[in-house]
Amino acid sequence: MKxxxxxxxxxxxLSFAHVFSVHVRNVFSSAENPDMVAFLRRYGQSPEAAExxxxxxxxxxxxxxxxxxxxxxGARWAREYPLGEAGVHPVGVFGPRxxxxxxxxxxxxxxxxxxxxxxxxxxRLSIDGPLQRAAYEALAGRAGAAVAMDPRSGRIxxxxxxxxxxxxxxxxxxxxxxxxxxxxxxxxxxxxxxxFKIFTAAAALEAGEDMAIDCPGAxxxxxxxxxxxxxxxxxxxxxxxxxxxGFGKIGMDEAFAHSSNVYFxxxxxxxxxxxxxxxxxxxxxxxxxxxxxxxxxRLLSAGCGMPPPANAAELAAASIxxxxxxxxxxxxxxxxxxxxxxxxxxxxxxxxxxPARVFSRxxxxxxxxxxxxxxxxxxxxxxxxxxxxxxxxxCGKTGTAQTGNGADHSWFVCFAPEENPQIAVAVVVExxxxxxxxxxPAAKAILKKARERGFVQGSGDAEEDAP
Amino acid sequence: xxxGGKTILFCTVLLAAFGVSEQIRLSDGAAAGxxxxxxxGVLSGAAAFFAMRARGGDAFRRIAPFAPFAALAAAVxxxxxxxxxxxxxxxxxxxxxxxxVKPLAAIFAAEFLAASGEAExxxxxxxxxxxxxGMALFAxxxxxxxxxxxxxxxxxxxxxxxxxxxxxxxxxxxxxxxxACALFFAFPPAHVARRMTAWLDPFSDPAGAGWQILxxxxxxxxxxxxxxxxxxxxxxxxxxxxxxxxxxxAVAAGEWGLAGCGAIFAIYLIMAFCGLSAASRxxxxxxxxxxxxxxSFICVQALLNAGGVVRAIPMTGLTLPLVSRGxxxxxxxxxxxxxxxxxxxxxxxxxxxxxxxxxxxxxxxx
Numbered sequence: 001m002k003x004x005x006x007x008x009x010x011x012x013x014l015s016f017a018h019v020f021s022v023h024v025r026n027v028f029s030s031a032e033n034p035d036m037v038a039f040l041r042r043y044g045q046s047p048e049a050a051e052x053x054x055x056x057x058x059x060x061x062x063x064x065x066x067x068x069x070x071x072x073x074g075a076r077w078a079r080e081y082p083l084g085e086a087g088v089h090p091v092g093v094f095g096p097r098x099x100x101x102x103x104x105x106x107x108x109x110x111x112x113x114x115x116x117x118x119x120x121x122x123x124r125l126s127i128d129g130p131l132q133r134a135a136y137e138a139l140a141g142r143a144g145a146a147v148a149m150d151p152r153s154g155r156i157x158x159x160x161x162x163x164x165x166x167x168x169x170x171x172x173x174x175x176x177x178x179x180x181x182x183x184x185x186x187x188x189x190x191x192x193x194x195x196f197k198i199f200t201a202a203a204a205l206e207a208g209e210d211m212a213i214d215c216p217g218a219x220x221x222x223x224x225x226x227x228x229x230x231x232x233x234x235x236x237x238x239x240x241x242x243x244x245x246g247f248g249k250i251g252m253d254e255a256f257a258h259s260s261n262v263y264f265x266x267x268x269x270x271x272x273x274x275x276x277x278x279x280x281x282x283x284x285x286x287x288x289x290x291x292x293x294x295x296x297x298r299l300l301s302a303g304c305g306m307p308p309p310a311n312a313a314e315l316a317a318a319s320i321x322x323x324x325x326x327x328x329x330x331x332x333x334x335x336x337x338x339x340x341x342x343x344x345x346x347x348x349x350x351x352x353x354x355p356a357r358v359f360s361r362x363x364x365x366x367x368x369x370x371x372x373x374x375x376x377x378x379x380x381x382x383x384x385x386x387x388x389x390x391x392x393x394x395c396g397k398t399g400t401a402q403t404g405n406g407a408d409h410s411w412f413v414c415f416a417p418e419e420n421p422q423i424a425v426a427v428v429v430e431x432x433x434x435x436x437x438x439x440x441p442a443a444k445a446i447l448k449k450a451r452e453r454g455f456v457q458g459s460g461d462a463e464e465d466a467p
Numbered sequence: 468x469x470x471g472g473k474t475i476l477f478c479t480v481l482l483a484a485f486g487v488s489e490q491i492r493l494s495d496g497a498a499a500g501x502x503x504x505x506x507x508g509v510l511s512g513a514a515a516f517f518a519m520r521a522r523g524g525d526a527f528r529r530i531a532p533f534a535p536f537a538a539l540a541a542a543v544x545x546x547x548x549x550x551x552x553x554x555x556x557x558x559x560x561x562x563x564x565x566x567x568v569k570p571l572a573a574i575f576a577a578e579f580l581a582a583s584g585e586a587e588x589x590x591x592x593x594x595x596x597x598x599x600x601g602m603a604l605f606a607x608x609x610x611x612x613x614x615x616x617x618x619x620x621x622x623x624x625x626x627x628x629x630x631x632x633x634x635x636x637x638x639x640x641x642x643x644x645x646x647a648c649a650l651f652f653a654f655p656p657a658h659v660a661r662r663m664t665a666w667l668d669p670f671s672d673p674a675g676a677g678w679q680i681l682x683x684x685x686x687x688x689x690x691x692x693x694x695x696x697x698x699x700x701x702x703x704x705x706x707x708x709x710x711x712x713x714x715x716x717a718v719a720a721g722e723w724g725l726a727g728c729g730a731i732f733a734i735y736l737i738m739a740f741c742g743l744s745a746a747s748r749x750x751x752x753x754x755x756x757x758x759x760x761x762x763s764f765i766c767v768q769a770l771l772n773a774g775g776v777v778r779a780i781p782m783t784g785l786t787l788p789l790v791s792r793g794x795x796x797x798x799x800x801x802x803x804x805x806x807x808x809x810x811x812x813x814x815x816x817x818x819x820x821x822x823x824x825x826x827x828x829x830x831x832x833x
Contacts, residue, residue, distance in 0.1 A: 035670040
C-alpha cells in the first residue's frame with residue numbers, strides 16, 4: 001500500500017480506536033462518576049445500568065452511628081433513617097429529588113469509598129444523634145427550631161426543625177400546610193425580638209457608647225408621627241389597670257438584664273443608622289452560609305434580612321429586633337457565638353472534619369467580654385433566670401418577637417459555660433409567647449442533654465473527652 | 468471478483484443485515500418500511516459496482532461537475548418544501564436528498580484533484596477557482612440548512628481525499644481547517660453552542676440538553692462487555708431518544724456490548740483497508756482518489772456518529788452507515804459501497820494497454 005493510503009488508514013484506525021476507548025471508559029468508570037450515578041438514580045430505566053452503580057454510602061453522626069443507611073431489604077436505592085422525623089431536617093430524604101444533606105452530599109455518597117471501591121463513600125457529620133433527638137423533643141411538636149453549635153469551631157451538634165415528617169413517607173408532608181417541609185433551623189426567618197439587643201449593644205460598645213439612659217414609662221417616640229417604643233412591662237401593667245413607671249435612668253447592664261426596649265431603642269437611635277449598617281456588614285449575617293457541599297451541590301442557610309433603616313422609627317424598631325428584621329435560628333446561634341468567642345463568629349458547618357475557620361469578626365474581644373457579662377447577669381437575675389443550671393454558668397438572652405398577627409415568637413439564645421464556652425444554643429418557638437415561657441425551657445433541656453453527652457463541661461464535671 | 472471486492476461486499480451485506488435486524492427489533496418486529504429503501508439501495512449499489520468495476524474513477528467523472536449545483540438545489544428544495552420529522556427534515560415521501568450530497572463533495576474533490584494533476588499549468592488556476600466555487604456551494608448548502616453534521620462530513624471527507632492525493636497538501640489543509648474550526652467554535656451559532664454545552668457538561672442540564680447523551684450512556688453502561696440481553700433493543704427504544712437513527716450505536720452497545728461495537732468498528736476498518744488497498748493498486752489517480760473518497764465518506768460518517776454517541780465529540784445528527792434507520796442514507800451508502808467494491812474488484816491492467824492510455828489521455832471538463 002502506498003504510504004499516503006497507509007497513513008490514511010492508520011488515521012482511521014486510530015480514530016476508531018479512540019472512539020472505542022472512550023466507550024470503554026464510559027462503561028467502566030461510570031460507576032465512579034457521582035453525576036452519572038445521580039442521573040441514573042433519578043432518571044434511569046435500565047436495571048442493568050443501576051446494578052453497575054456503587055451502592056450509596058451512609059451519613060453518619062459524629063459518633064459513627066448511621067443517620068441515613070442502606071436499607072437491608074427492599075429496592076436497590078432504599079434507605080433507612082434511625083432518627084426518623086427528628087433527623088429529617090437536616091439529613092433530608094433520598095429519592096429522585098433528594099433533599100437536605102442527602103442532596104448536598106450526593107456526590108460524596110455516590111462515589112466509591114477510598115477504603116472499599118465497591119461501596120459508596122460515607123460522610124461523618126458534626127451532628128450528635130441523641131442530642132439531635134433531644135433538641136427535636138424539646139420543641140414538643142410545636143413549630144420552631146433549635147440549633148446547638150460549638151462557638152469555637154462552628155460545628156453544629158444539633159439542628160432540629162419542628163414539625164418534621166416521616167422520611168420514609170415524604171408524600172405525607174406535602175399536603176400539610178404547616179411548612180414541615182421547610183428546614184426552619186436554617187431557612188426559617190423570624191423577627192428576632194430582644195435577642196437582637198446583643199447586636200445593638202455590640203454596635204454601641206464598638207462606637208464607644210456605654211451610658212445610662214432615662215427610660216420613662218411612657219416610652220420613647222423616635223420621630224414625629226411614629227408610635228412610641230415601650231417596655232414589655234407597660235402592657236402588663238396596663239392589663240392590671242396600673243401605670244408602668246418605667247425603669248428610670250439605667251445603664252446598659254441593667255437594661256440588658258431586664259430587656260428594656262426603651263433603653264435599646266434610644267441607644268440605637270443615638271448611635272445612628274451608619275453604626276447599625278456597619279455592624280450588620282461586619283457580622284455578614286445577611287449572607288448565606290455553606291454548611292455542607294460535595295460535587296455540584298451545597299447546603300446553604302438563608303441569609304438574614306437586615307435592611308438599612310430608612311428613618312429613626314425603623315432604626316428604633318430594628319434596635320429592639322423588630323421592624324423589617326428577619327433572622328434564622330442558625331444566625332441567632334452565630335450571634336451568640338460572637339459573644340462567646342471573643343467577638344469572632346465561626347463558620348458554621350455540618351461536617352465533622354471541616355477545618356475551623358472564622359466567618360466574621362464583628363466586634364472586639366473587649367466588647368464580647370462585656371456582652372458575656374451582661375448575658376450572664378440576665379440568667380442570674382434577669383429575664384433568663386429560668387435557665388440557670390448549677391455548675392454550668394449559662395449566659396443567655398430571651399426574646400419575645402411581635403409578629404403582628406397572632407401570639408409572639410418565643411426566642412432564647414445562650415452559651416455555656418461563661419468561662420471558655422463550649423456550646424451555643426438558639427431556640428425559637430413560633431407563637432410561643434414570652435421568650436422565657438417556651439424557648440428558654442427547650443434550650444435548658446438541650447443544654448442538659450449536651451452536658452450529659454459531654455459537649456459541655458461545667459465546674460465539677462468529670463474530665464472526659466467530648467465526642 | 469477480487470478478494471478485496473468480495474471482502475467489501477461481504478462486510479456491506481453483514482453490516483446492512485445487522486442494521487436491518489436492529490431496525491426490526493427496534494420497531495418491535497415490524498418490517499417498518501425498510502423494503503423500499505433496501506431495494507433501491509441494492510439496485511443502485513449493484514449499478515455502481517458494475518460501473519466502477521468496468522470504468523473505475525471515470526464513472527464518477529460524469530457526476531462531479533454537477534455535484535455542487537445538485538447540492539445547492541437539494542438544499543433549496545429541502546428548505547422550501549421540507550418538513551420536520553423526528554429531528555430531521557425530509558421532502559414529501561420521506562426522502563432526504565442531503566444524504567446523497569455528503570459523498571458528492573468527496574467525489575467532487577477527488578475529480579478536481581485528479582484533473583488538476585493532469586491539467587497543464589495554464590488550466591490549473593481556472594480549475595482551482597472552480598474547485599473553490601464548488602466547495603463554497605457545498606458549504607452554502609450546509610449553511611442554508613444549519614446542518615453542522617453535513618458540514619463536518621463534507622469537510623472531513625474532502626480533507627481525507629486531499630490527503631490521499633498529497634500528504635503535504637492534506638496536512639496543510641488540515642491545519643487550515645483547524646484554524647477555521649477554532650474561529651467557528653469561538654463564535655458558534657446558537658444550536659451549535661447548545662450541542663457543545665451538552666457535550667462538555669451534559670449534567671448541567673440532565674433533563675434538557677444533556678438528556679439524549681445521558682440516556683445513550685445509560686444503555687451503553689447496561690450493555691457492559693457482552694451486552695445486556697438479546698432483544699433489549701426494544702426496551703432501549705422506549706427510553707433512548709432517536710434510538711433507530713442517531714443513537715443506534717448506543718442501542719447496539721446495549722444489546723451486544725463492547726464486543727459487538729468492536730466488531731462493528733472492525734468491519735468498517737476492514738472495508739477501509741480493502742478500499743485503500745484497492746486505491747493503492749489502482750492504475751490512475753482518478754481511480755485512486757475515487758476509492759479514497761468513498762472510504763472517507765463511510766469512515767468519517769461512522770466516526771462522527773459513534774464519536775458523538777460516546778461523547779468523544781459533540782453530537783452531529785449523523786446516521787451510522789448501513790445500520791441506522793433512514794432510506795436515503797441506506798441507499799446512498801449502498802451505492803458508495805457498491806462503487807468501492809467495484810473499484811476493489813477491477814483487475815490490474817498493464818499501464819501500456821490501450822485502455823490504460825485512453826483513460827490517462829481524457830481531461831476533465833467542468
